[in-house]
Amino acid sequence: MSCLINQDYIIINLIYLTKFLTIITILDITFGEQYYIMQIRLWGVRGSLPSPINNEEYTGKLNRILDLAITNQLKSKENINSFLSNLPDELRYVFGGDTTCVTVTSDSGNIYIIDCGTGIRRLGNVLMDGDCGKGKGNLNIMITHNHWDHLQGLPFFRPIYVPGNILNFYSPYKKQQEYLENQMSSPYFPATFQGTASTKKYNFIEHARTTPLQLEEDLFVSIYPLKHPQGCFAYKFMQNNKTFIFATDTEFTGETIESSGDTTKFFKNADILVLDAQYTLNEAFLKADWGHTSYTMAVNCATNWSVKKLIMTHHEPAYSDDILQENYLLALEHAELLSDVNTEILLAREGMIFDL
Ligand SMILES: [Zn+2]
Ligand SMILES: [Zn+2]
Numbered sequence: 001m002s003c004l005i006n007q008d009y010i011i012i013n014l015i016y017l018t019k020f021l022t023i024i025t026i027l028d029i030t031f032g033e034q035y036y037i038m039q040i041r042l043w044g045v046r047g048s049l050p051s052p053i054n055n056e057e058y059t060g061k062l063n064r065i066l067d068l069a070i071t072n073q074l075k076s077k078e079n080i081n082s083f084l085s086n087l088p089d090e091l092r093y094v095f096g097g098d099t100t101c102v103t104v105t106s107d108s109g110n111i112y113i114i115d116c117g118t119g120i121r122r123l124g125n126v127l128m129d130g131d132c133g134k135g136k137g138n139l140n141i142m143i144t145h146n147h148w149d150h151l152q153g154l155p156f157f158r159p160i161y162v163p164g165n166i167l168n169f170y171s172p173y174k175k176q177q178e179y180l181e182n183q184m185s186s187p188y189f190p191a192t193f194q195g196t197a198s199t200k201k202y203n204f205i206e207h208a209r210t211t212p213l214q215l216e217e218d219l220f221v222s223i224y225p226l227k228h229p230q231g232c233f234a235y236k237f238m239q240n241n242k243t244f245i246f247a248t249d250t251e252f253t254g255e256t257i258e259s260s261g262d263t264t265k266f267f268k269n270a271d272i273l274v275l276d277a278q279y280t281l282n283e284a285f286l287k288a289d290w291g292h293t294s295y296t297m298a299v300n301c302a303t304n305w306s307v308k309k310l311i312m313t314h315h316e317p318a319y320s321d322d323i324l325q326e327n328y329l330l331a332l333e334h335a336e337l338l339s340d341v342n343t344e345i346l347l348a349r350e351g352m353i354f355d356l
Contacts, residue, residue, distance in 0.1 A: 037356060038106055038242055038355070038356040040105075040356065041354075042102055042311075042313070043103065043119030043120060044117040044118055044120070044153070045095065045313045045348035045349060046096060046097050046117075046149075046314075047249070047276070047316060048099070048149050048278075048316075048317050049149060049317040050097050050099055052097035053094050057320050061090075065091050068087065089325055090321045090322050090325035093349055095315060095324050096348075096349055098117060098119035098121070099149040099153070100117035100149060100248065101114070101115050101116065101117045101120040101123060101153060104237050106215070107218075108219075111127075112140045112142060114142045114246050115142070116141065116150060116157065117149050117150050117151070119350065120153035120154065120157045121157060123157070124156070124157040124159050125158065128158050132165055134164070135162045135164025136165070137198075138165075139168065140170060141167060143171040143172075143176060144232050144233050144234070144246070144248070145173075145230060145232040146230070151179075155191065160193075160196045161197055161198065162197060164198075164199075165199070166198065166199045166200075166201065168201045168203060170213075171204065172204070172233050181193045181194050207225060212236075212238065216239075218239055218240060219237065221235055221236065221237050222235075222238070223235055223236070224236065224263075226247060227252075227291065228250055229291045232248075232249050234246060234247035242271050244270070244356060245266075245274070245275075247274070248276035249276050250276050250291070250293060251289070251292055252276075252293040252297050252301050253293075254297070256297075256301060267301070269305070269306050270305065270307045271308050272309045272311065273302055273309070274313050275298045275312060276293045276314045277298035278292040278293065278294075278315065279316065281295075281297070284297065292314065295330070295331040295334075298312055299331050299334050299335050299338070299343075299345060302343050302345070303335065303338050303341045303343045306342070308342070308344065309343070310346070311348050311354075312346070315348070325347070331345060
C-alpha cells in the first residue's frame with residue numbers, strides 16, 4: 001500500500017512538475033504593457049546552431065529532480081513550488097536552445113531587436129498579439145553580422161508576413177538587403193523575403209561614425225567592430241545615463257585588454273554587457289581565430305572594464321545545461337580570484353529580463 005502511495009506521489013508530482021514548467025515557459029514569453037525604463041530581454045542564447053534539450057538530458061534532469069523530491073520528502077502539492085524554486089539552476093531551468101535574439105525596449109516602449117536567430121520566432125508570436133497582428137507594427141532590427149545563427153529565425157518571424165507592418169533594419173553592412181533576400185529564397189525556403197507583405201526599410205550605419213546614432217529623443221546607439229570571421233559589430237544602447245552593450249560573436253584575448261584604447265572606451269562602465277563566452281580557456285587556445293571568447297577571458301574583460309553586470313552568452317551547442325552550469329561556477333571562481341571585482345556575473349538563459 002505504502003509503495004503504491006509513493007508511486008502515486010511520484011506520478012502526481014511529475015504531472016505537476018510538467019505543468020509548472022509549462023506555465024513558466026508561457027509566463028516567460030509574455031510581454032508587459034508599459035515601459036518607463038529600458039528593458040532587455042533574451043530570446044535566444046545558444047551559439048552557432050540551435051540545440052534543443054534531448055530525451056537523454058531531459059530524463060536525466062527528471063531523475064535527479066525526483067531523487068531530490070524523495071530525499072526532501074516532498075509529500076504535498078502545496079510544497080511543489082517552493083521545492084522547485086530551491087532546485088539548482090541546471091535542474092530548475094533549461095538554459096535554452098534557440099540562437100541569438102535579444103530585445104531592447106526603450107523607456108517609450110519602442111522595440112529594438114538585435115539579430116534574427118531562431119529565438120526571434122517566439123518573439124514574433126508574442127508581437128502578433130499586439131500591433132504586429134493588426135498590421136500596425138513598427139519594428140527596428142539591428143544586425144550584428146550575417147552568420148546563419150543570427151539570421152535563420154527570420155522566415156519564421158510572423159510579423160514579416162503581415163501587410164502594414166514596417167521593419168526598419170539597421171546594419172553596418174551595405175549589402176544587408178541582399179544578404180537577407182539571399183538567405184530566404186529558393187530552393188532554401190518556399191517564400192522569398194522580398195515577397196513577404198511587410199514593408200522593409202534599410203538603414204546603413206557607417207562604421208567610422210564618431211557620434212552615436214540618435215534613435216529617439218534620448219536614446220542613442222553606437223557600434224564597434226569585433227574580431228570574428230567575416231566581421232561582427234557590438235551595439236551599445238544609451239538612454240538616461242544607462243548603458244547596455246551586446247557583444248557577440250567576438251574573440252577577446254589578453255591583447256584585447258592590453259590594447260585598451262578605443263575598445264576600453266567603448267566597453268568601460270557598461271551597466272549591462274551581454275558577451276560571448278562560448279569556450280573554456282583550453283578550447284579558446286585550440287580554436288584560435290574561430291571568433292569566440294572563453295568565459296575566463298569574458299570575466300577578465302568585464303572586470304577590467306568595470307562592467308556592472310556581465311551576462312555570458314552564445315553557449316556552445318555541444319554543451320548540456322550541466323556543463324554550462326559547471327563552466328559558469330568556474331567563471332565565478334575565476335572572478336573571485338581577481339581583486340576588486342564588483343561585476344555581477346550571470347549565465348544567459350532564454351526568457352531572462354533585465355530592467356535598466
Ligand atoms: Zn553566432
Ligand atoms: Zn558568427
